[in-house]
Amino acid sequence: MSAVFEPAAVLWEETIPGGNHWSGLIRRGTALRITDLEGGANLAALFYNPEDKLERYNMPDSLKAQHTAYLTTGHVCYSDMGRVMCSIIGDSVGWHDTFSGVTDAAMIEGQYGKATFQTHRNAMHRSGKDGLLIELAKYGLGKRDLVANVNFFSKAVPDDNGALSFVAGHSKAGDYVDVRFDMNVLLVLSAAPHPLDPATEYKPAAVKLTAWYAGAAAPDDVCRTQCEQNARGFINTERYYL
Amino acid sequence: MSQMLTESPLDPRNAVLDQVCDAGDPWMAEVKKGQIFRILDLEGNQAVDTLFYSAADPEERYSAVDTIARQRQLYLTTGSVLYSNEGRPMLTITADTCGRHDTLGGACAAESNTVRYALEKRPMHSCRDSFMHALNHCGCATHRNMSKRDITANINFFMNVPVTADGHLKFDDGISGAGKYVEMRAEMDVVVLISNCPQLNNPCNAYNPTPVRLLVWDPVQAAA
Numbered sequence: 094m095s096a097v098f099e100p101a102a103v104l105w106e107e108t109i110p111g112g113n114h115w116s117g118l119i120r121r122g123t124a125l126r127i128t129d130l131e132g133g134a135n136l137a138a139l140f141y142n143p144e145d146k147l148e149r150y151n152m153p154d155s156l157k158a159q160h161t162a163y164l165t166t167g168h169v170c171y172s173d174m175g176r177v178m179c180s181i182i183g184d185s186v187g188w189h190d191t192f193s194g195v196t197d198a199a200m201i202e203g204q205y206g207k208a209t210f211q212t213h214r215n216a217m218h219r220s221g222k223d224g225l226l227i228e229l230a231k232y233g234l235g236k237r238d239l240v241a242n243v244n245f246f247s248k249a250v251p252d253d254n255g256a257l258s259f260v261a262g263h264s265k266a267g268d269y270v271d272v273r274f275d276m277n278v279l280l281v282l283s284a285a286p287h288p289l290d291p292a293t294e295y296k297p298a299a300v301k302l303t304a305w306y307a308g309a310a311a312p313d314d315v316c317r318t319q320c321e322q323n324a325r326g327f328i329n330t331e332r333y334y335l
Numbered sequence: 336m337s338q339m340l341t342e343s344p345l346d347p348r349n350a351v352l353d354q355v356c357d358a359g360d361p362w363m364a365e366v367k368k369g370q371i372f373r374i375l376d377l378e379g380n381q382a383v384d385t386l387f388y389s390a391a392d393p394e395e396r397y398s399a400v401d402t403i404a405r406q407r408q409l410y411l412t413t414g415s416v417l418y419s420n421e422g423r424p425m426l427t428i429t430a431d432t433c434g435r436h437d438t439l440g441g442a443c444a445a446e447s448n449t450v451r452y453a454l455e456k457r458p459m460h461s462c463r464d465s466f467m468h469a470l471n472h473c474g475c476a477t478h479r480n481m482s483k484r485d486i487t488a489n490i491n492f493f494m495n496v497p498v499t500a501d502g503h504l505k506f507d508d509g510i511s512g513a514g515k516y517v518e519m520r521a522e523m524d525v526v527v528l529i530s531n532c533p534q535l536n537n538p539c540n541a542y543n544p545t546p547v548r549l550l551v552w553d554p555v556q557a558a559a
Contacts, residue, residue: 152399153441153488158450160505162439162498173463173486175446188502192409192439194400197422236420237484241400251498255409255435288404326450 096182096314098126098271102305109136110215111297114224114283116231118143121334124182124273124307125280129246131298132266135287136245137195137221139229140170140178141279146234148172152191152241158322162251164189164243167319169275169326176333177326178278180316182307183271186264190244193257195221196288205286205295218295224283232279245270246300247287259289266298273307273316275330341413343430343518345371345552352551358544359460359533361469363476365390366521369554371429374529375516376493378545380509382532383492384442384462386485387417387425390524393479395419399438399488409498411436411490417519425525430518433511437491439504442466443534452536465530475526491532492517494539506539 104123108130109115119125127136142148151173159168165187169180181189196204201220208218222239229238246264249257274280286297310317310327317327347353351370355377356362366372374383389395398420403409405418413431416424444463448456466486470476493511498504533544 147483151441151447151488153439154444154447154450156504157440157496157506158447161502162504163502171447171450173444173446173483175444175448175450192400193404194398199422236394239420241488249407250500250502251409252500255498257403257407257409289407322450325454328454329446329449 096273096307096311098183098305104304104306106301106303108299108301109282109284111299112219112285114228116228116279116281119274119278119280121274121277122306122308123304124271126269126271126303127245128269128301128303129264129266129298130301132264133262134246134264134284134298134300135290136300137225137283137285138243138245139225139240139281141234141281142172143277143279146232146238146279148174149238149240150178150243155191158326159320162192164191167315169316169323170243171326175326176330177275177323179272179274180310181270182273182315185268186246186270188248188263189270190247190249190287191241193244193247193249193288195225195242195283196285197222200288204293208295219285221283221285224285225281228281244287249289257289259287259291261291275310275327339413340432340434341430342432343373345556347550349556350550350552352549354549355546356529356531356549357546358531359465360531361465362529362531362549363469363473364527364549365475365524366527366551367524368521370521371518371552372521372527373516373518373550374492375514375548375550376433376511377513377548379512379515380493380540381511381545381547382494382534382540383547384530384532385490385492386487386528388485388526388528389419389425390526393481393485393526395421396485396487397425397490403438409438411438424522426519426521428517428519433493433515433517435495435510436517437494437496439498440491440494440496442489442530443532448536456536459535460533462530462532465533466528469528506537509539
């Protein structure tokens with residue numbers, strides 16, 4: 094097992110076309126290399142505990158435990174139960190947004206125009222929210238379970254007064270983030286545009302998921318040693334699986 | 336950091352609701368469309384963890400990320416609209432003598448306190464426990480089938496959590512003080528759920544949780 098991505102250790106690979114959505118059970122110890130295939134990707138992600146789906150990713154707990162407003166290598170994603178659900182063990186991008194949420198159908202139509210399946214087939218315009226809700230419904234979950242999500246590959250920065258600017262061209266083709274799953278996680282994804290992306294053409298980039306077995310976080314793991322809070326978060330996760 | 340402070344002309348003597356929520360207590364009430372709701376920081380530097388739900392359908396609720404993204408703004412003050420997860424305005428802040436309120440810090444929980452402070456802090460009083468208590472006991476929640484599923488990223492009124500341009504999240508000393516308030520007009524019938532934060536581990540309130548005062552005015556009084 095290796096916390097470092099090794100092509101020889103790949104278990105499976107799958108591409109999510111731009112605008113599309115995906116979900117699946119990722120077992121504890123598996124890692125995903127998520128690759129931006131075209132540049133400018135945005136991958137909205139939510140994490141649930143499949144054994145207790147009321148336990149889910151918690152954006153405020155993740156940010157305040159690590160005194161950060163974004164995610165990159167060394168950061169972990171906390172559940173609302175004080176456990177580490179997954180952790181970022183590698184990252185060529187440097188900043189992943191987690192406070193901007195997803196687009197809804199009205200935002201997509203207002204910015205990009207309407208493109209239905211009848212006229213555009215699979216090139217139809219899809220919103221991030223609709224993609225997440227479709228995947229959530231496959232597990233009996235719905236709007237009440239839709240919480241603040243991670244937006245992999247996207248960056249929005251505040252000025253001193255809190256006004257946000259979207260950083261265009263932040264992620265390049267070939268950029269990746271390596272996410273290790275420290276719990277069994279129901280992973281729900283949507284590759285629709287970021288809500289602050291000023292682009293006028295609906296052209297969300299495809300992303301590739303590449304799974305490998307990374308195993309549990311070692312004592313000297315970059316995420317475990319990032320701060321004393323994360324050390325305690327990993328203890329909470331490990332106790333859950335005793 | 337520039338802040339425009341806005342005072343309210345409303346007189347507490349005309350309020351149709353005037354209650355004190357003690358430190359560490361939850362508080363729930365319905366506020367009707369058009370009514371004005373004020374949260375008053377009685378002793379200063381309190382964090383008032385607050386969630387809003389549509390009274391007609393609590394599946395529609397305050398959404399931190401919709402509020403942030405739709406206004407491209409991390410902090411709340413006069414003029415800020417609090418958006419629901421359906422993208423509809425729930426309330427509009429009409430007066431604010433504090434100047435900035437937090438959207439990112441969320442509520443403390445027994446479980447997150449084990450991470451943030453120490454594993455043995457789990458038995459301490461926490462906001463999410465207060466939210467759960469209210470959902471199980473308050474009349475305006477018990478018939479609405481609300482639960483932990485409905486607890487999402489809340490507003491922390493009066494709390495100062497600045498984010499730097501390089502993405503550092505800081506828990507700064509409060510910019511609130513005794514007598515400061517924030518006031519908002521309901522744009523739909525809403526249910527308010529408050530945990531008046533009992534956090535004893537955070538220096539932002541000098542380790543001293545304090546009471547707050549909640550007031551509601553009818554539109555008629557508000558227009559007078």
